Amino acid sequence: MDLFLALELIALALSGLLIWHSASTRGAAFTCMFFIGGAFLGLVRENVVAQVAALNLYSYSPSAFHLWVGAAPLILMVFWSYTIYLALTFSEVIVGGNLISGKRRVWVILIAMVFMASYACLNEAFASIYPMVLWKFKPALTVWGGTPAMVLWGYAGLALIFLMALLLAYKLRIRTIYRVMIFCASVIVMIPLHLLWIAIFRLATSVIN
Amino acid sequence: MNTRDKRPNFFIREIPLIVLLVFWVIYAGIEVIRDRFDILASIIPSGLFILAYVIVRLTSKEHKGRD
Numbered sequence: 001m002d003l004f005l006a007l008e009l010i011a012l013a014l015s016g017l018l019i020w021h022s023a024s025t026r027g028a029a030f031t032c033m034f035f036i037g038g039a040f041l042g043l044v045r046e047n048v049v050a051q052v053a054a055l056n057l058y059s060y061s062p063s064a065f066h067l068w069v070g071a072a073p074l075i076l077m078v079f080w081s082y083t084i085y086l087a088l089t090f091s092e093v094i095v096g097g098n099l100i101s102g103k104r105r106v107w108v109i110l111i112a113m114v115f116m117a118s119y120a121c122l123n124e125a126f127a128s129i130y131p132m133v134l135w136k137f138k139p140a141l142t143v144w145g146g147t148p149a150m151v152l153w154g155y156a157g158l159a160l161i162f163l164m165a166l167l168l169a170y171k172l173r174i175r176t177i178y179r180v181m182i183f184c185a186s187v188i189v190m191i192p193l194h195l196l197w198i199a200i201f202r203l204a205t206s207v208i209n
Numbered sequence: 210m211n212t213r214d215k216r217p218n219f220f221i222r223e224i225p226l227i228v229l230l231v232f233w234v235i236y237a238g239i240e241v242i243r244d245r246f247d248i249l250a251s252i253i254p255s256g257l258f259i260l261a262y263v264i265v266r267l268t269s270k271e272h273k274g275r276d
Contacts, residue, residue: 021224025221118257125240
């Protein structure tokens with residue numbers, strides 16, 4: 001079996017473990033919202049970024065990925081969910097807080113953002129080997145393997161936006177199915193917010209340079 | 210039944226750590242094989258989080274209580 005296909009399947013399997021963890025420790029409502037919403041966000045966002053040329057960001061390498069949904073690799077269906085879930089869980093354990101109950105919520109979100117930037121270092125260094133991502137612009141500031149520095153900022157920002165939207169939807173006093181639907185629908189707000197977040201960094205670094 | 214009523218066992222509780230360790234080892238391993246290993250990107254940032262997580266788990270009251 002091709003190494004990269006094996007990695008995609010391993011990532012899907014590990015995401016299954018995280019869904020099991022979430023269902024066991026956080027309950028069915030949270031798990032449905034988090035992972036269905038995350039899948040929706042991943043597929044829609046990455047298709048938008050890859051297919052809207054005006055954004056001038058990146059697309060995915062056809063030679064690296066095997067399983068696709070439109071212009072986005074299938075793995076993006078779970079990538080943002082498992083990354084943000086790891087960030088949230090590690091952050092809650094480290095600061096002794098809880099996003100939903102509100103215990104040290106600000107710290108939970110801030111440390112989750114730092115975790116995401118740290119995970120971006122790991123993931124993007126790995127991604128640059130193949131490369132998984134084809135950048136459409138010349139970044140003002142790069143880190144490992146020519147990866148734009150905005151990627152670290154982008155990972156952190158997506159955690160902030162995703163967790164805030166999740167919290168707002170989770171707190172609604174309506175049936176779980178409607179909360180899941182509202183959270184999925186909020187992707188149309190999350191994506192422009194995140195693109196704006198990235199644009200701010202690109203603008204700032206281009207001005208500095 | 211509310212699944213949160215029962216305290217999950219050690220394996221379930223530590224799934225996030227296991228998952229991150231698996232990714233950590235696979236990514237770093239492939240980077241070493243491809244001669245593209247970068248300790249500053251691949252090991253240190255996420256490694257600090259793993260270290261902090263393990264320290265908190267080992268020093269938490271509930272862990273001491275079980276011992």
